[in-house]
Amino acid sequence: MSHHSCDVLIVGGGMVGLCLAHQLLERKITSSITVLDKEPGLGRHSSGRNSGVLHAGLYYKPGSVKARVCVGGARRLRAWVQERGLPMNACGKVIVPPKLELDAQLDVLAERGTANGATVEFLDETQLRHLIPEARSASGRALWSPNTAVVKPLDVVIRLEQELREQGVSFVKGCSGWKAKPKCRELLLADGGSINYSHVINCAGLQADRVAYPFGVGHQYTLLPFKGLYWQLKANCPIQPRTNLYPVPDLNVPFLGVHFTPSADTTPIVSIGPTATPAFGRENYRGLQAIEPGMAAKNIGLLARQYLNNRGGFRRYVHEQAFLTLPPLLIRAAQELIPAVRPNNIELSQKVGIRSQLFNRQTERLEDDFLCIPGPSSTHVLNAISPAFTASFALADLIIDQALPVLNLG
Numbered sequence: 001m002s003h004h005s006c007d008v009l010i011v012g013g014g015m016v017g018l019c020l021a022h023q024l025l026e027r028k029i030t031s032s033i034t035v036l037d038k039e040p041g042l043g044r045h046s047s048g049r050n051s052g053v054l055h056a057g058l059y060y061k062p063g064s065v066k067a068r069v070c071v072g073g074a075r076r077l078r079a080w081v082q083e084r085g086l087p088m089n090a091c092g093k094v095i096v097p098p099k100l101e102l103d104a105q106l107d108v109l110a111e112r113g114t115a116n117g118a119t120v121e122f123l124d125e126t127q128l129r130h131l132i133p134e135a136r137s138a139s140g141r142a143l144w145s146p147n148t149a150v151v152k153p154l155d156v157v158i159r160l161e162q163e164l165r166e167q168g169v170s171f172v173k174g175c176s177g178w179k180a181k182p183k184c185r186e187l188l189l190a191d192g193g194s195i196n197y198s199h200v201i202n203c204a205g206l207q208a209d210r211v212a213y214p215f216g217v218g219h220q221y222t223l224l225p226f227k228g229l230y231w232q233l234k235a236n237c238p239i240q241p242r243t244n245l246y247p248v249p250d251l252n253v254p255f256l257g258v259h260f261t262p263s264a265d266t267t268p269i270v271s272i273g274p275t276a277t278p279a280f281g282r283e284n285y286r287g288l289q290a291i292e293p294g295m296a297a298k299n300i301g302l303l304a305r306q307y308l309n310n311r312g313g314f315r316r317y318v319h320e321q322a323f324l325t326l327p328p329l330l331i332r333a334a335q336e337l338i339p340a341v342r343p344n345n346i347e348l349s350q351k352v353g354i355r356s357q358l359f360n361r362q363t364e365r366l367e368d369d370f371l372c373i374p375g376p377s378s379t380h381v382l383n384a385i386s387p388a389f390t391a392s393f394a395l396a397d398l399i400i401d402q403a404l405p406v407l408n409l410g
């Protein structure tokens with residue numbers, strides 16, 4: 001049992017929480033920082049289980065929080081990774097329309113990318129073939145994003161934790177079952193200990209809505225987790241794209257579609273995925289162990305209503321993406337990008353992640369943007385979905401700027 005106090009308590013030691021600690025130190029706001037995580041090791045959820053793609057900022061509506069933080073965040077994370085000599089593959093990304101009617105979306109992405117400060121170029125069929133000889137574009141056109149890169153996300157998390165610890169940040173790990181007492185600015189720990197704080201920042205990813213509720217925050221949101229399974233090209237597959245290959249996404253839903261991603265290091269592993277299938281437990285990565293039957297039943301109801309209402313074009317998502325865990329459908333999606341891929345070229349990967357996607361009960365839609373909501377002596381980061389990993393340094397600055405006027409430190 002221990003009693004502990006700090007200026008800023010960060011709940012959740014994923015990439016967002018760690019970058020917040022980094023920026024609080026870097027900007028000399030406070031060095032009295034504690035990071036609390038329920039797991040005994042960091043990187044066990046989204047930050048250690050994602051594709052590791054540093055997005056270049058093409059997808060996001062200009063003016064959205066995602067658009068404001070993605071390009072700058074990617075530049076900073078790239079430099080941070082390079083300075084430390086961690087694995088990074090600066091291989092760029094190609095986006096192709098798998099169907100002719102999606103060709104015009106390339107113009108939308110190019111406009112958004114340019115408005116967001118990203119570099120984008122159009123490619124013709126010859127240029128596309130030069131980058132990935134086996135790739136196919138339904139219209140012959142493609143977009144090229146030279147500044148997209150791939151890193152190893154778990155390496156980044158582990159190194160960041162190590163550096164923060166060396167700079168005096170306290171870590172309390174393996175600590176679940178605590179209770180918030182917002183009026184006393186205190187967390188009561190399950191072992192009878194406590195943590196007092198001046199300000200708490202909730203970066204609890206898949207659990208962030210549950211952490212927010214006792215602070216009176218976020219009651220209109222509920223988490224709708226979507227699982228991302230990955231396949232990979234077998235080592236003996238003759239096709240091994242050397243750059244990211246993505247389809248034009250459905251911009252109505254926050255999923256990018258199944259894509260090919262080369263490895264960050266010299267291992268010749270090309271991932272295919274992730275899928276975006278409704279998950280029946282927030283942390284149900286494998287089997288049925290972590291299924292939450294109550295949540296699953298409620299979410300099936302929500303999904304069915306979304307389908308019937310077709311809000312935000314939800315039916316298209318269901319038809320095109322919800323069932324991609326089935327190998328024949330996954331192969332078909334992969335073949336839309338590279339027709340020569342055959343079922344015997346791919347194998348299931350060990351990697352799997354679950355997105356902390358929020359559903360807004362008032363608008364009856366999936367939330368698209370990051371949410372950073374103030375509460376009593378607290379800030380709650382909700383819906384930290386992709387590209388929160390890419391953007392984390394810049395997102396941390398934005399969260400701090402928002403909280404700064406109400407930070408009551410020391």
Ligand SMILES: Cc1cc2nc3c(=O)[nH]c(=O)nc-3n(C[C@H](O)[C@H](O)[C@H](O)COP(=O)(O)OP(=O)(O)OC[C@H]3O[C@@H](n4cnc5c(N)ncnc54)[C@H](O)[C@@H]3O)c2cc1C
Nearest residue numbers: 012014015016038047050051053205207228353385388390
């Ligand atoms: C399949 C998949 C692929 C993705 N691909 C990309 C990509 O290529 N590029 C990109 O930029 N983004 C990608 N993302 C998104 C990215 O991974 C997340 O946006 C980012 O990691 C969010 O970081 P976080 O710190 O908010 O959450 P997390 O990494 O989930 O961290 C939250 C932490 O909070 C802790 N926690 C939870 N509840 C409690 C509690 N009650 N008490 C204490 N601690 C708690 C957890 O243990 C966890 O360590 C992907 C996500 C998924 C799922």
